[in-house]
Amino acid sequence: MIEIMKWNGWGYSDSKFLFNKKGQAEFTGKRYRLSGMIIPGLKDWMEGTFGANLQHKTPATVSPLLTSSAVQPATLNKAFLEELKSTGIPFSHDAEDRVFRAHGHCLHEIFALREGKFGRVPDMVVWPNCHNDVVKIVELACKHNVCVIPYGGGTSVSSALECPPEETRSIVSLDTSQMNRILWIDEKNLTAHVEAGIVGQDLERLLNESGYCTGHEPDSMEFSSLGGWVATRASGMKKNIYGNIEDLVIHIRMVTPRGVIEKSCQGPRMSTGPDIHHFIMGSEGTLGVVTEVTMKIRPMPEYQKYGSVVFPNFEQGVACLREVAKQRCAPASIRLMDNEQFKFGHALKPQVSSIFTSFLDGLKTFYITKFKGFDPNRLCVATLLFEGDREKVLQHEKQVYDIAAKFGGLAAGEDNGQRGYMLTFVIAYLRDLGMDYYVIGESFETSVPWDRVLDICRNVKARIIQECKDKGVQFPPLSTCRVTQTYDTGACVYFYFAFNYRGLSDPVHVYEQVEHAAREEILANGGSLSHHHGVGKLRKEWMRDTVSNVGVGMLKSVKDYVDPDNIFGNRNLL
Numbered sequence: 001m002i003e004i005m006k007w008n009g010w011g012y013s014d015s016k017f018l019f020n021k022k023g024q025a026e027f028t029g030k031r032y033r034l035s036g037m038i039i040p041g042l043k044d045w046m047e048g049t050f051g052a053n054l055q056h057k058t059p060a061t062v063s064p065l066l067t068s069s070a071v072q073p074a075t076l077n078k079a080f081l082e083e084l085k086s087t088g089i090p091f092s093h094d095a096e097d098r099v100f101r102a103h104g105h106c107l108h109e110i111f112a113l114r115e116g117k118f119g120r121v122p123d124m125v126v127w128p129n130c131h132n133d134v135v136k137i138v139e140l141a142c143k144h145n146v147c148v149i150p151y152g153g154g155t156s157v158s159s160a161l162e163c164p165p166e167e168t169r170s171i172v173s174l175d176t177s178q179m180n181r182i183l184w185i186d187e188k189n190l191t192a193h194v195e196a197g198i199v200g201q202d203l204e205r206l207l208n209e210s211g212y213c214t215g216h217e218p219d220s221m222e223f224s225s226l227g228g229w230v231a232t233r234a235s236g237m238k239k240n241i242y243g244n245i246e247d248l249v250i251h252i253r254m255v256t257p258r259g260v261i262e263k264s265c266q267g268p269r270m271s272t273g274p275d276i277h278h279f280i281m282g283s284e285g286t287l288g289v290v291t292e293v294t295m296k297i298r299p300m301p302e303y304q305k306y307g308s309v310v311f312p313n314f315e316q317g318v319a320c321l322r323e324v325a326k327q328r329c330a331p332a333s334i335r336l337m338d339n340e341q342f343k344f345g346h347a348l349k350p351q352v353s354s355i356f357t358s359f360l361d362g363l364k365t366f367y368i369t370k371f372k373g374f375d376p377n378r379l380c381v382a383t384l385l386f387e388g389d390r391e392k393v394l395q396h397e398k399q400v401y402d403i404a405a406k407f408g409g410l411a412a413g414e415d416n417g418q419r420g421y422m423l424t425f426v427i428a429y430l431r432d433l434g435m436d437y438y439v440i441g442e443s444f445e446t447s448v449p450w451d452r453v454l455d456i457c458r459n460v461k462a463r464i465i466q467e468c469k470d471k472g473v474q475f476p477p478l479s480t481c482r483v484t485q486t487y488d489t490g491a492c493v494y495f496y497f498a499f500n501y502r503g504l505s506d507p508v509h510v511y512e513q514v515e516h517a518a519r520e521e522i523l524a525n526g527g528s529l530s531h532h533h534g535v536g537k538l539r540k541e542w543m544r545d546t547v548s549n550v551g552v553g554m555l556k557s558v559k560d561y562v563d564p565d566n567i568f569g570n571r572n573l574l
Helices: 042-050 079-086 093-099 107-114 131-144 200-209 225-231 314-326 339-347 355-371 389-407 414-425 427-436 450-470 508-524 540-562
Strands: 017-019 025-026 124-126 147-151 169-173 183-188 193-196 249-256 260-263 289-296 303-311 331-337 380-388 437-448 478-486 492-499
Touching: 017 427, 025 107, 025 314, 025 478, 042 339, 042 492, 079 131, 093 124, 093 260, 093 289, 107 427, 107 437, 107 508, 131 147, 131 169, 131 249, 131 289, 147 289, 183 200, 200 225, 225 289, 260 427, 303 314, 303 389, 303 414, 314 331, 314 380, 314 389, 314 450, 314 478, 331 339, 331 414, 339 380, 339 478, 380 414, 437 450, 437 478, 450 492, 450 508, 492 508, 508 540
Parallel strands: 124 169, 147 169
Antiparallel strands: 017 025, 183 193, 193 289, 249 260, 249 289, 303 380, 331 380, 331 478, 437 492, 478 492
16 A cells, blocks of 8 residues: 555655656656646746745655654554454554554644654554454454544545544554445445445446446545545535435444444435434544445436636626526536636646647637736636536536626636646645645635625635734745535635745644634634534534534533443544
8 A cells, every 4th residue: 555655645656746857847657637747837836826946945854765663662452462363354563554544634744744753653453354344343442442543545634533642542543445345236226335445436436337426526536435425424526416425325334332333224214313324424433433335326427528617706706606506507516716726727737739729728818818808817717517418418508608608707618627627636746746845735625605605715815814924924825715516505615725834943833823713714704614524633622613512512422322431532523
């Protein structure tokens, strides 16, 4: 696993942004459509946006290879270990295996890894192969008072995978990656029963071989697991057609210290008191391990079409998305980028091989900015993805473009839309490049009612800029947003911010202060604590304000009953 994946950064080891000997940005590897391409605008964008300088590279503080001597020795529970051996379930207490599963992808986690700083890490890793293996592990953990932290794809951005430093018991990382099979497909009921350790790209690939899909595509789907989606109440970019994870799940099987929890029936809906699935979804590894899930599947769409619309300003774009939601005609995905995001996306445009293509791009820009009078410093772009029956897609497309035109929107072509979605899976690699040149950054999200969307976007971006100034950041920060999901009554908004930290003695602390202030601003403007990233340990200080004292009390009561000895002791949520 560590040979294929980075242990101190995002994604595959062979895939990364870098500046070559000619000073041009390129994306390495062969796994993505952008792989092997030159990105001519990225250097100027980084220098212009952050004041970054390619001559000022961050000093390398740690070898690309993990040195086990830097990791604290494992605290092993010998009685647990002896009984585990008798089960035949694979395990390891090698430093590499432990460190790899000791973190998610929050900025502070990756920054610390790059500096070779390792806090509390799991003492051992176990790899169950099936539901019954998990039952055995949890029974042994209860018997010997061992702390268990479930691990799926490791893509958490809420500090959910961090080991509590005050935990004195032996910590076992329960890695579900070997539980990666589709157990059955029911073509009559359009459901599939799947082991929870499967990652998104494998689930879709295997279903596609039978002519089906789930349609659940979070930005992390290459690496995040089905169990992780359930545990965090995940959302995918095509939820307008397929739904969020809570809409897709029919049945969940979870192993807890009290035993296995599951419903007795796989009916589409029940009225049998509060839905126990909603105790499981969003539980973030605090109650047990999700082992198997039955979920809805759909026949693969026969037709897919990308699109894009350029608006004179962000306000017009938001008004268009609101109308699309009101008329319930949203495509599979619709995303609205503000002006800064538009420029960022433009900077990531790969080098074109054709002079004619370059000429056409210039012509389009001239038409939009000069002939139509759009201000290049105010315009924004929505990217669209339609899929389904061809005839219906074309009708749907016309409806959306007609609405866009009422708000000053101009169709900007399939290529721009497709490129926007192509970047979805490579954006996360940019943070590693930034950290090579004193730039740190992060994204975070919220959901908000429609009447607060513009306020929250304006106020949070302004708060980030002000906080950076107040905290001594010497270069102007990037503070930008996009509307990524639409609902009848509101939207999901993503914020991105980054800054050049040269001159700061503790850049991560400054970053965390700014992010904390941004979250306070989100809540003050009517936004939620999280739309789909979850709470973890990063945001749990706001849980009481979010769900009320009684709500927290209810969650604690469930935890105390299901897990009285805190075997699942990651300390998320509460």
